[in-house]
Amino acid sequence: MRYAILLLDAPYTSQASHSALRFTRALLARGHDVEGVFFYHDGVHNAARLAAPPQDEPHLVDAWAELAREHGVPLQVCIAAALRRGLLDEQEAARHGKEGASVAPPFELTGLGQLVDLGLRCDRLITFGP
Amino acid sequence: MRYAILLLDAPYTSQASHSALRFTRALLARGHDVEGVFFYHDGVHNAARLAAPPQDEPHLVDAWAELAREHGVPLQVCIAAALRRGLLDEQEAARHGKEGASVAPPFELTGLGQLVDLGLRCDRLITFGP
Amino acid sequence: MLLHTLNRPPTSQVLAQALAGMGPDDKLLLIEDGVIGALPAHRERFGRVAGRLYALQEDLESRGLLSLRDEAVRVVDVGGFISMTETSERTVSWY
Amino acid sequence: MLLHTLNRPPTSQVLAQALAGMGPDDKLLLIEDGVIGALPAHRERFGRVAGRLYALQEDLESRGLLSLRDEAVRVVDVGGFISMTETSERTVSWY
Amino acid sequence: MQDTASPAELMVILRHAPHGSSWLKEGLDVALVAAAFDRRVTLLFMGEGITALLEGQQAGPLGQKGTAPTLAMLEMYDIDNLLVEQRGMDELGLTSDQLMLPVRGVGDAEISRLVASHVLVLNF
Amino acid sequence: MQDTASPAELMVILRHAPHGSSWLKEGLDVALVAAAFDRRVTLLFMGEGITALLEGQQAGPLGQKGTAPTLAMLEMYDIDNLLVEQRGMDELGLTSDQLMLPVRGVGDAEISRLVASHVLVLNF
Numbered sequence: 073m074r075y076a077i078l079l080l081d082a083p084y085t086s087q088a089s090h091s092a093l094r095f096t097r098a099l100l101a102r103g104h105d106v107e108g109v110f111f112y113h114d115g116v117h118n119a120a121r122l123a124a125p126p127q128d129e130p131h132l133v134d135a136w137a138e139l140a141r142e143h144g145v146p147l148q149v150c151i152a153a154a155l156r157r158g159l160l161d162e163q164e165a166a167r168h169g170k171e172g173a174s175v176a177p178p179f180e181l182t183g184l185g186q187l188v189d190l191g192l193r194c195d196r197l198i199t200f201g202p
Numbered sequence: 203m204r205y206a207i208l209l210l211d212a213p214y215t216s217q218a219s220h221s222a223l224r225f226t227r228a229l230l231a232r233g234h235d236v237e238g239v240f241f242y243h244d245g246v247h248n249a250a251r252l253a254a255p256p257q258d259e260p261h262l263v264d265a266w267a268e269l270a271r272e273h274g275v276p277l278q279v280c281i282a283a284a285l286r287r288g289l290l291d292e293q294e295a296a297r298h299g300k301e302g303a304s305v306a307p308p309f310e311l312t313g314l315g316q317l318v319d320l321g322l323r324c325d326r327l328i329t330f331g332p
Numbered sequence: 333m334l335l336h337t338l339n340r341p342p343t344s345q346v347l348a349q350a351l352a353g354m355g356p357d358d359k360l361l362l363i364e365d366g367v368i369g370a371l372p373a374h375r376e377r378f379g380r381v382a383g384r385l386y387a388l389q390e391d392l393e394s395r396g397l398l399s400l401r402d403e404a405v406r407v408v409d410v411g412g413f414i415s416m417t418e419t420s421e422r423t424v425s426w427y
Numbered sequence: 428m429l430l431h432t433l434n435r436p437p438t439s440q441v442l443a444q445a446l447a448g449m450g451p452d453d454k455l456l457l458i459e460d461g462v463i464g465a466l467p468a469h470r471e472r473f474g475r476v477a478g479r480l481y482a483l484q485e486d487l488e489s490r491g492l493l494s495l496r497d498e499a500v501r502v503v504d505v506g507g508f509i510s511m512t513e514t515s516e517r518t519v520s521w522y
Numbered sequence: 523m524q525d526t527a528s529p530a531e532l533m534v535i536l537r538h539a540p541h542g543s544s545w546l547k548e549g550l551d552v553a554l555v556a557a558a559f560d561r562r563v564t565l566l567f568m569g570e571g572i573t574a575l576l577e578g579q580q581a582g583p584l585g586q587k588g589t590a591p592t593l594a595m596l597e598m599y600d601i602d603n604l605l606v607e608q609r610g611m612d613e614l615g616l617t618s619d620q621l622m623l624p625v626r627g628v629g630d631a632e633i634s635r636l637v638a639s640h641v642l643v644l645n646f
Numbered sequence: 647m648q649d650t651a652s653p654a655e656l657m658v659i660l661r662h663a664p665h666g667s668s669w670l671k672e673g674l675d676v677a678l679v680a681a682a683f684d685r686r687v688t689l690l691f692m693g694e695g696i697t698a699l700l701e702g703q704q705a706g707p708l709g710q711k712g713t714a715p716t717l718a719m720l721e722m723y724d725i726d727n728l729l730v731e732q733r734g735m736d737e738l739g740l741t742s743d744q745l746m747l748p749v750r751g752v753g754d755a756e757i758s759r760l761v762a763s764h765v766l767v768l769n770f
Binding site: 203205210216217218221224225228229232234326327328329330331332 | 363
Binding site: 196 | 434458460505513517519520522
């Protein structure tokens with residue numbers, strides 16, 4: 073089946089990211105297609121390139137990126153939610169006159185229309201909230 | 203009187219930052235000393251240098267920085283809470299082998315001991331949570 | 333005498349926690365989403381702090397609740413909030 | 428038949444919202460802090476979904492709740508969670 | 523005016539009060555985007571989310587707009603299926619004439635039927 | 647062993663369950679830091695925070711440690727004033743012999759007295 077994941081909270085604030093990652097890995101292991109993970113609300117913090125958790129804790133940002141590399145899962149970050157929370161890729165940083173970037177590929181900034189599209193196109197959308 | 207502020211949530215997620223900023227400004231206008239604003243839990247996101255809110259919304263990160271410049275209020279960010287959430291200054295970025303920084307002065311990364319010290323030293327500590 | 337603030341709506345279990353932490357002379361100030369508790373329909377939930385219940389004017393106003401509030405709830409603006417922190421020994425925030 | 432997930436403890440008003448959204452054949456899966464609802468002391472709160480109440484094994488285990496749970500609550504692991512999303516028309520998350 | 527016989531698509535459930543958090547705004551944004559893409563959208567206000575509909579709302583303490591201006595635009599987006607949880611209305615002690623938009627109160631049974639009949643249901 | 651006659655300083659109230667959020671961990675961190683600076687610390691577990699004390703906790707789904715190992719270190723930090731809200735215990739249907747540390751149950755009246763007698767009270 074074609075699944076989409078909606079993730080609404082930050083990685084080191086609630087368990088939502090852990091749950092979403094575990095669920096997504098299990099979906100892939102079972103042979104399902106994961107057509108996208110959409111990050112909205114505080115979920116956009118999962119794309120924080122500079123996250124430096126203690127070494128004895130899972131590095132969730134890296135774990136998502138690995139999922140994208142190994143399984144081609146698109147990681148779509150709501151651009152409006154990201155910008156106000158300080159998550160900018162190079163292009164947006166330049167547009168806003170800021171130096172440096174806090175989001176890097178494979179995370180991509182995109183519009184909310186992608187969420188609606190994913191939700192209506194896929195067979196299942198599973199939300200993980202705070 | 204000597205006040206300290208503890209802020210526990212991110213600027214564009216809940217009203218906590220708005221409330222804390224409004225309260226702190228009113229304290230200063232009334233002649234109180236504000237010996238520190240301590241940012242903990244998701245409050246560390248108030249220090250996000252790259253925050254780019256829409257132009258018709260208040261820019262809270264800049265507002266805190268202005269408070270520090272004009273009134274000398276120390277802006278103390280819990281370093282442990284910040285690092286796992288992707289908020290690093292130049293020094294911490296270098297230490298973790300990352301390029302770029304997401305926190306800049308007048309915000310300073312510091313230890314939790316500062317919170318305990320502020321809370322026990324000041325006449326009043328007011329907490330703003332999510 | 334302590335000041336307690338509550339920023340959660342009255343249906344939240346945080347209200348019960350705040351009430352548990354309050355002494356017989358303490359005051360409770362509703363702020364942010366907590367000001368929904370100033371509606372007359374919620375009066376009973378705050379029975380234990382009758383006469384000691386306050387709500388922040390700016391937060392009532394921005395939500396369209398100023399004219400709908402229970403008249404037994406006292407209204408203070410941010411200056412009044414600061415005065416309450418001055419005259420209370422300390423402030424405990426429930427969120 | 429829909430699957431509903433709840434990740435808040437049973438004292439949260441989100442439980443009432445989830446129950447309002449549930450049809451007579453829908454199932455409720457407790458995950459994360461929601462698994463506290465699997466304690467026998469909370470059985471009554473879930474009376475409306477008796478026989479249709481599930482809890483996630485991994486989240487029970489990590490909290491030391493697996494052996495304390497009400498035996499009427501069915502336990503599924505993450506694979507079972509996925510099966511439930513497959514066999515339900517859709518999944519609605521309450522948080 | 524859309525054809526009311528076409529299958530309902532997106533249901534957005536708004537459970538949070540204005541100003542206190544960004545949930546309400548971010549939920550409304552999803553509804554508006556979906557409507558802009560010509561999707562049929564149903565909005566259900568539950569619990570404290572109902573207070574978003576109160577008359578007389580103003581900007582927040584530092585000038586934040588709140589959500590009342592967005593709600594006033596819903597009709598322009600052809601979002602006219604506005605429902606409120608009747609129990610939430612009762613708990614708040616509110617009546618529909620105190621609200622800024624025409625809404626219809628719904629009970630638990632209808633809420634669960636609505637949840638079952640939409641292609642996608644998102645909670646905010 | 648500290649002098650119990652000295653004025654109580656920091657009271658940390660823990661109201662959140664382990665694993666589900668970082669509140670419990672971050673509240674405990676404040677308590678440990680204060681204790682490391684030789685401050686007298688009282689811990690009160692309220693509501694779901696009480697479940698932090700359950701026996702048999704394990705690492706989370708992706709290997710997160712949880713808070714049980716931290717709680718096991720409290721004694722080393724001379725944090726031995728561990729209180730649980732009696733009403734919370736009753737609501738959870740738990741008894742103190744199911745908990746990993748020795749605690750004392752307290753009712754509302756004592757909770758409010760404790761809140762009033764500490765120099766600093768922080769909720770987590």
